[in-house]
Amino acid sequence: MRVVEVRERAVPIASQIANAYIDFGKMTASVVAIETDLVRDGSPLTGYGFNSNGRYAQSGLLRERFIPRLLEAEPEELLEAGGENFDPHRVWAVLMRNEKPGGHGERSVAVGALDMAVWDLVAKIAAKPLHRLLAERFGDGEPAATVSVYAAGGYYHPGKDEAGLVEELEGYLGLGYTTVKMKVGGVPLTDDLRRIEAALGILDGDGSRLAVDANGRFDLPTAVEFGAAIEPYGLRWYEEAGDPLDYQLNARLAESYPLCLATGENLFSMQDARNLVRFGGVRPGLDVLQMDPALSYGLTEYLRTLAAIEAEGFDRRSLVPHGGHQFGLAIAAGLGLGGNESYPGVFQPFGGFADGIAVKDGEVGLPEVPGIGFEAKADLFAVMEAV
Amino acid sequence: MRVVEVRERAVPIASQIANAYIDFGKMTASVVAIETDLVRDGSPLTGYGFNSNGRYAQSGLLRERFIPRLLEAEPEELLEAGGENFDPHRVWAVLMRNEKPGGHGERSVAVGALDMAVWDLVAKIAAKPLHRLLAERFGDGEPAATVSVYAAGGYYHPGKDEAGLVEELEGYLGLGYTTVKMKVGGVPLTDDLRRIEAALGILDGDGSRLAVDANGRFDLPTAVEFGAAIEPYGLRWYEEAGDPLDYQLNARLAESYPLCLATGENLFSMQDARNLVRFGGVRPGLDVLQMDPALSYGLTEYLRTLAAIEAEGFDRRSLVPHGGHQFGLAIAAGLGLGGNESYPGVFQPFGGFADGIAVKDGEVGLPEVPGIGFEAKADLFAVMEAV
Numbered sequence: 001m002r003v004v005e006v007r008e009r010a011v012p013i014a015s016q017i018a019n020a021y022i023d024f025g026k027m028t029a030s031v032v033a034i035e036t037d038l039v040r041d042g043s044p045l046t047g048y049g050f051n052s053n054g055r056y057a058q059s060g061l062l063r064e065r066f067i068p069r070l071l072e073a074e075p076e077e078l079l080e081a082g083g084e085n086f087d088p089h090r091v092w093a094v095l096m097r098n099e100k101p102g103g104h105g106e107r108s109v110a111v112g113a114l115d116m117a118v119w120d121l122v123a124k125i126a127a128k129p130l131h132r133l134l135a136e137r138f139g140d141g142e143p144a145a146t147v148s149v150y151a152a153g154g155y156y157h158p159g160k161d162e163a164g165l166v167e168e169l170e171g172y173l174g175l176g177y178t179t180v181k182m183k184v185g186g187v188p189l190t191d192d193l194r195r196i197e198a199a200l201g202i203l204d205g206d207g208s209r210l211a212v213d214a215n216g217r218f219d220l221p222t223a224v225e226f227g228a229a230i231e232p233y234g235l236r237w238y239e240e241a242g243d244p245l246d247y248q249l250n251a252r253l254a255e256s257y258p259l260c261l262a263t264g265e266n267l268f269s270m271q272d273a274r275n276l277v278r279f280g281g282v283r284p285g286l287d288v289l290q291m292d293p294a295l296s297y298g299l300t301e302y303l304r305t306l307a308a309i310e311a312e313g314f315d316r317r318s319l320v321p322h323g324g325h326q327f328g329l330a331i332a333a334g335l336g337l338g339g340n341e342s343y344p345g346v347f348q349p350f351g352g353f354a355d356g357i358a359v360k361d362g363e364v365g366l367p368e369v370p371g372i373g374f375e376a377k378a379d380l381f382a383v384m385e386a387v
Numbered sequence: 388m389r390v391v392e393v394r395e396r397a398v399p400i401a402s403q404i405a406n407a408y409i410d411f412g413k414m415t416a417s418v419v420a421i422e423t424d425l426v427r428d429g430s431p432l433t434g435y436g437f438n439s440n441g442r443y444a445q446s447g448l449l450r451e452r453f454i455p456r457l458l459e460a461e462p463e464e465l466l467e468a469g470g471e472n473f474d475p476h477r478v479w480a481v482l483m484r485n486e487k488p489g490g491h492g493e494r495s496v497a498v499g500a501l502d503m504a505v506w507d508l509v510a511k512i513a514a515k516p517l518h519r520l521l522a523e524r525f526g527d528g529e530p531a532a533t534v535s536v537y538a539a540g541g542y543y544h545p546g547k548d549e550a551g552l553v554e555e556l557e558g559y560l561g562l563g564y565t566t567v568k569m570k571v572g573g574v575p576l577t578d579d580l581r582r583i584e585a586a587l588g589i590l591d592g593d594g595s596r597l598a599v600d601a602n603g604r605f606d607l608p609t610a611v612e613f614g615a616a617i618e619p620y621g622l623r624w625y626e627e628a629g630d631p632l633d634y635q636l637n638a639r640l641a642e643s644y645p646l647c648l649a650t651g652e653n654l655f656s657m658q659d660a661r662n663l664v665r666f667g668g669v670r671p672g673l674d675v676l677q678m679d680p681a682l683s684y685g686l687t688e689y690l691r692t693l694a695a696i697e698a699e700g701f702d703r704r705s706l707v708p709h710g711g712h713q714f715g716l717a718i719a720a721g722l723g724l725g726g727n728e729s730y731p732g733v734f735q736p737f738g739g740f741a742d743g744i745a746v747k748d749g750e751v752g753l754p755e756v757p758g759i760g761f762e763a764k765a766d767l768f769a770v771m772e773a774v
């Protein structure tokens with residue numbers, strides 16, 4: 001059993017949306033395919049992966065370093081004992097050969113895309129859905145039948161007013177979501193408060209159904225001021241108030257804001273996530289951790305992150321991965337995490353879940369197909385097959 | 388005044404050396420050239436930069452994102468008020484457009500190479516050596532005439548014994564260095580202690596002339612054990628004992644090891660360096676901080692790092708940049724830092740300083756040529772001119 005070929009293509013996931021920090025008009029993603037010498041249904045068995053949104057395609061790093069290392073490895077270096085399947089931990093070690101510690105950005109995205117494809121392969125070889133394989137290996141044996149998902153949207157558009165925001169969020173409710181998230185921090189506080197109140201107007205005034213996301217834009221005084229202003233609404237969470245690496249800011253904000261804070265989508269390694277829980281004032285049982293396995297060296301590193309976070313006293317239900325992709329969904333179901341993000345309608349075709357499985361009461365099921373489930377999402381699989 | 392063309396080439400800096408973590412047999416570096424429409428001596432005025440050792444060439448990221456952003460900018464977006472020169476801070480902001488916060492690796496190297504070329508240009512347009520320009524803008528007006536440098540070596544080679552180590556280190560002393568650094572952590576403790584004692588044998592037994600570098604290999608118990616074993620030698624410093632992002636390890640080690648600890652070469656942003664001094668138990672006036680401006684978004688970010696570290700109560704003489712390149716040397720002289728690394732004989736032609744300026748009593752001078760001084764180092768400038 002060996003890897004025959006590894007292909008990569010950068011594709012646009014341009015969206016006419018903006019958060020408080022960047023616009024997504026030039027966003028790209030790498031799609032990777034790892035083809036083996038195994039044959040299923042007359043075709044070479046192939047694992048697929050991609051990089052999650054918010055970071056760019058990694059064509060250069062993949063071609064310069066990571067794909068060559070995978071192809072130069074001896075076939076047996078990549079296999080588990082007995083040679084029945086690939087061993088993602090051994091593959092990961094091959095990918096990270098001759099890489100120094102520290103500096104967790106970009107390469108974490110490149111490796112994450114390949115690692116996703118490896119786990120897709122491993123589950124396909126085992127002829128199981130990934131969420132089932134993960135529950136057996138790392139969970140309590142049985143995956144969750146459904147995963148709690150929330151609709152992330154509420155982006156700023158030029159000319160979009162409260163009516164536009166309400167219309168967008170009503171669309172998510174119509175799709176079966178019960179909790180929604182909106183961007184804040186891109187306009188003055190009073191304007192954001194008006195937007196929040198408009199959103200609450202279609203959520204029965206129930207703040208626990210609305211999260212807000214500042215995308216790391218605030219300094220400490222602004223973050224504290226914003227927190228004080230939104231505290232009466234009792235929101236589901238207040239996300240990424242300050243720079244993702246400013247643990248001190250997060251810790252000080254946690255002293256003044258008694259409700260749920262969420263962060264972690266821009267931390268790309270076990271070490272960075274561990275620093276957040278060690279130094280960021282994160283409160284077990286209250287706050288939410290959003291590391292995205294696809295952006296942070298894949299599931300293989302995410303398992304280390306999970307272990308590190310549990311060792312610091314956190315329950316894995318504190319973890320709700322960023323990204324809104326099937327990989328995060330399978331991991332959430334298999335490992336018993338607290339939920340998964342969802343971006344209805346944007347970052348297509350990478351965002352969203354299997355065709356024909358609707359969100360219902362804020363929960364979504366998973367397809368019972370081997371691998372991550374890409375073959376059960378036609379628009380995405382069409383892009384993957386073309387790579 | 389405008390940028391006409393930006394060129395990049397990846398070149399090997401392969402060395403037959405290994406530290407405790409990686410071998411350098413496949414190491415590469417990006418060389419960049421920013422050509423303007425200004426003319427000096429009949430040629431287009433051009434700024435040069437490269438990435439420092441330990442991280443790889445960044446051809447992909449430079450071509451995919453950073454060079455296009457520079458070329459797409461309006462010429463005036465890159466200039467200081469009055470238009471007399473480029474403004475590195477404005478250029479930096481253009482390079483980092485549509486980049487999310489967090490994830491400081493790889494792109495920090497790509498941006499660092501371009502930022503080096505921008506500062507080379509700025510000093511050339513001002514017709515001053517960079518160290519002089521920096522002293523005027525950010526220092527006390529007059530750069531240091533010489534900078535304290537130490538010879539970093541003592542790598543492991545297959546078959547290299549204590550005699551080989553001593554021969555190597557004697558070579559550095561013969562070149563005018565008084566302080567040397569050697570790798571540790573790649574062999575059992577007793578072997579490393581024998582190597583250290585051999586080195587001390589040619590340093591008059593003076594531990595203050597010898598530093599050791601574990602390249603992030605140790606866990607906490609091993610780091611503490613190693614520290615206890617070397618404490619009697621009174622070494623200059625004990626470098627990067629554990630993972631560069633394990634601030635807790637560094638803090639606990641600092642509780643048990645009373646002498647100088649050094650770290651920081653694998654932290655690539657102001658935020659990461661600030662976390663080190665906030666949470667890593669770093670002791671002002673004792674420990675050494677080694678962030679490499681070339682690997683960490685350039686001098687423009689390094690100025691922010693410097694300000695953040697000074698705000699946390701550190702003196703800038705605590706800073707001794709990693710990398711052994713002319714950029715670090717000019718920054719150390721101009722800003723009044725505590726010294727600069729040097730790698731005699733390896734990472735050529737990027738390592739090392741100007742031709743004809745010898746190290747004397749552990750100090751080295753700088754050439755009085757406009758820019759960073761690349762034109763005064765023939766082997767390096769030959770590579771740059773070819774780009």
